[in-house]
Amino acid sequence: MATEIKKKISIFMPTLFGAGGQRSMLNLAHGITDKGYPIDLVLAKIEGEFVEEVRDPINVVNLKSSRALTSLPSLIRYLRAERPAAMISVFNYVNIIAIWAWKLAAVETRLFVNEQNTLSQEAGNASNWRGRMTPILIKRFYPWADGIIVVSNGVREDMSRLTNIPLKRITVIYNPSVNSSEVLEKSRAPLDHPWFKPGQPPVLVAVGRLQIQKDYPTLIKAFAEVRKVQPARLMILGEGIERETLEGLIAELGISQDVSLPGFVKNPYAYIAQSSLFVLSSRWEGLPTVLIEALCCGTPAVSTDCPSGPREILKNGQYGTLTPVGDVDALSQAIIENLNNNPTTPPVESWQPYEVGTVVEQYITMLLGNHTKLPS
Numbered sequence: 001m002a003t004e005i006k007k008k009i010s011i012f013m014p015t016l017f018g019a020g021g022q023r024s025m026l027n028l029a030h031g032i033t034d035k036g037y038p039i040d041l042v043l044a045k046i047e048g049e050f051v052e053e054v055r056d057p058i059n060v061v062n063l064k065s066s067r068a069l070t071s072l073p074s075l076i077r078y079l080r081a082e083r084p085a086a087m088i089s090v091f092n093y094v095n096i097i098a099i100w101a102w103k104l105a106a107v108e109t110r111l112f113v114n115e116q117n118t119l120s121q122e123a124g125n126a127s128n129w130r131g132r133m134t135p136i137l138i139k140r141f142y143p144w145a146d147g148i149i150v151v152s153n154g155v156r157e158d159m160s161r162l163t164n165i166p167l168k169r170i171t172v173i174y175n176p177s178v179n180s181s182e183v184l185e186k187s188r189a190p191l192d193h194p195w196f197k198p199g200q201p202p203v204l205v206a207v208g209r210l211q212i213q214k215d216y217p218t219l220i221k222a223f224a225e226v227r228k229v230q231p232a233r234l235m236i237l238g239e240g241i242e243r244e245t246l247e248g249l250i251a252e253l254g255i256s257q258d259v260s261l262p263g264f265v266k267n268p269y270a271y272i273a274q275s276s277l278f279v280l281s282s283r284w285e286g287l288p289t290v291l292i293e294a295l296c297c298g299t300p301a302v303s304t305d306c307p308s309g310p311r312e313i314l315k316n317g318q319y320g321t322l323t324p325v326g327d328v329d330a331l332s333q334a335i336i337e338n339l340n341n342n343p344t345t346p347p348v349e350s351w352q353p354y355e356v357g358t359v360v361e362q363y364i365t366m367l368l369g370n371h372t373k374l375p376s
Helices: 020-034 069-082 092-105 119-124 129-144 153-163 180-187 216-229 243-252 268-274 289-296 328-340 356-368
Strands: 009-013 039-043 059-062 086-090 110-115 147-150 170-172 203-207 233-237 259-263 277-280 301-304 321-323
Touching: 009 020, 009 092, 009 356, 020 039, 020 086, 020 289, 020 356, 039 069, 069 092, 086 092, 086 356, 092 110, 092 129, 110 356, 119 129, 119 153, 129 153, 147 153, 153 170, 180 268, 180 289, 203 216, 203 268, 216 233, 216 243, 216 328, 233 268, 243 259, 268 289, 277 289, 277 328, 289 301, 301 328, 321 328
Parallel strands: 009 039, 009 086, 039 059, 086 110, 110 147, 147 170, 203 233, 203 277, 233 259, 277 301, 301 321
Antiparallel strands: none
16 A cells, blocks of 8 residues: 655744744654654754754755845745645744745745744834834735734734734644653753752742843842842843843842853753742743743743733643732742742643644644634
8 A cells, every 4th residue: 555645844934043932843843753744944044052953854954044034035946946735934024034935936835824922012122123013014914824823822812903813814823842751851861060959049940041021130130039038049041132231130139149140051951840940030922932841840830920821821820820020029929939838740731732742733734734623
């Protein structure tokens, strides 16, 4: 009997820098190949911390462009040459470029755009014209695509409200945030760090790029209040443009000996699993992957109730503590209460909806099947 030839799927991203959206799409690529589908991971430029995590049989296509916009001609050539059955692009400005390339290529490939963040917050906090213009471009061009996928109900409602795209045109599929066997295996890796030796003060851990969105100044100020009450340490894993500002604030508050900014860490799960508390202090998110990973690691969590994702993930506070965005006092109090009250380990059902295997099936149905059957 002839072997079924499965259709090729492509994922288009600018790079593989170490952020939650890139991590999730890499998980998706691996999950799709595990189902036997050929995958092209199409990158404007091959760079970023996750490059070395790409496994066979994923085929990496390097468009050799300095940035996403200049990859337009190369993406058109790729689509005409390879003609994948479906392509998904990720991140709003990249999605616009993908739509243009797809239209100009005039191929039968089905195109889906994926939105990872709360659009109103991202555009409202943008520092350049491109970011501020994004909602206008989305309103104009997203309806051209075969489907619009967002990562949470909050992102869906926000996008529809801001762009007037009907809710029925926007489908929620959670990010494939957790490959539980891989996360749990990495979480058990030995950790040779003096802060995690027996008898040391409790360690709070946060993970994410050092950028305005993550609002680490609020976390650092809240930690300074915690230190006035009890011994503790804070470790923020990630790198970014706000490093100098954060280091200045840490020095100003006199807590340098108890705060560490080690940069990007290849295996954050070992740190998360051995910490006393995971903290997310973001101003906005879409569906924060690292919060889901923390639950999978069995670490109690405190998160800002930012738009969007944490309230959905933590089930209105059932699986962790929610605090108002930017509220130093509320965040410090939540940290103190969690450190002193021995919160329960997050249950399996807190992270199961985001398991790679579950989400991959939804994506394959959406990309290659009758996507109107998926719940929105």
